Amino acid sequence: MSTVQQLGEAFERRGERAKLAIMAGPGVSWLLALILAPTAFLVMVSFAEINSSYDLVWSFSVSNYGDLFVGQSGLFNTPFIDSFLLSIGIAAATTVATVVLAYPVAYLLTRLSGRTFKIVLFAVLVPFFTIFIVRIYSWLAIFGQSGLLNSFLLATGIVSAPVGIFEYGLAAVVISLTHAFFPYMLLTLYSSLEGIDYGVIEASRDLGATRIEIAKDVVVPLSAQGLITGCVFVFVPALGTFITPQFLARGQFTMIAEVLASRINELYALNYAAAGSLFLIIPTLIAFAIVMRTTSLEAMG
């Protein structure tokens, strides 16, 4: 290979690299500057202290974490831990509820076509595109002492006093979160069920498998990827939800996002909030690892 050729190729490679830098550079720097750097910074701040004039003082102190874990009545007995555990429970209940509700609908959607398909799709997608705060707000008039459920039960004489479960609280939060996140689960499940080669189901049927066996041994395993992705995309945002408990728990309990927000707004305790944020960052990273292992990006469009 002559020197001129080598030089030419080197220039071409450089041109290619420059082109690539122009294409990917801005987007990647956006991600680095606005996602990775702030998150790394947050972790650093979680070890910092705040002085009396609310400035951050860099140090390596674990006192912020101590504040999270050690309460006046002992280790792990703090409002933060309570909120964290409660949030995990609420997110888990929401995830299970969306799976149970979305699986049959997703399966039915794969069997429909034409006009019926469009109508069912429309019916499930309108709530999805209606902005989140409206979806959560829409449950406000249903729950509560004078909400639709209780006033209906009282007016018809079925009960004589408002029913506790229909007042604001745990049930209202889980139901409204299920309502808000149901479409995420439906769409991921639908896309994975839709990708199943029907020949496989036909073959197992020909070999004598019953419907239940087909569902258990063929459909569920083949749609497992969509199921896992769907669970992640419901669980993580449900865990970090702020508006939902603000609207529908009405002070009966606080979820983790509310604890973090109130620390910042009321006490300006950035360091404490940063330490608490780690309890949402770690689940996010676990979810991220799961998604990266199970899903190809090409399939995520």
Add this chain to the structure above:
Amino acid sequence: MADSEGHGRLARLVGEPRVTGTVSVDRVVSAVASYGMWVLTIGIIVFLWLPLSLIVVLSFMESSVLFPFEGVTLANYVSLFTNSSLLGAARQSAIVATTSASVATLLGVPLGFAIARHTFPGRSMVRGMVILPLLMPGIIMGISLLILYRVIGFSPGFLGTVLAHSVYGLPFIVLPVIARLAVFDRKLEEGARDLGADGRGVLQDVTLPIISPAIAAGFVFAWLRSFEDFIRVFFVGGTMDALTKEMYGMVVYSQGTEAMDPMATLIVVVVASALAVAINLRDILEYV
């Protein structure tokens, strides 16, 4: 997602009579499953629509609850259209959403091309990073950016929100572009090149027209996500107005609540009409 006829594939085959009618129990299960699925689906549609329809009904009511019934009125709509701070906030949110989605598109389309068509060191890491804004809870993004802005002395506001929302919208552009390019038939580009088109011509007349529906859908998603976001703008919006901040204040501090139901109703009506048009125009499931 697969071709528009894809969902017909399962449908055709499920409908076929069974060759081996082994046990009648299985037939019963199959019939129950089939009806059960319809009953459940209709039940879920009712569940999804019930609260939203109640809002629409309440927006025309004299009192803020159904019982006792006090009469029908348009007064709530009057209070919406005379509530200048709410309307101003809606306008401000639309400006933020449009700016953020545009920035996300300008950054995301080339990034999608780079990931889909080039190999470079750290490519798989970049691919992974792209989904982070999608997964990261809003409160983490809000708090971490707030802290960063404070330390570098950048005051929260319009620009701070646009920066946050543009990175939040990035996956909605990059992922559909990657997905679309993955199934793209590159012979079309080769053909155009053989017919004498240069690199720019191929991109302009062949590649972009084919992937532009994916970009447009991504833009709509990025726009909506910005428009509906509360927690990020709560932390990095400073004193800037935003529709969600106004609505939050109305609910939590019970101020001007009568405008809330008509506002929500308008949003439901706009979304429903836009979606009805979109579903009839093309196979929108390809883009969600």
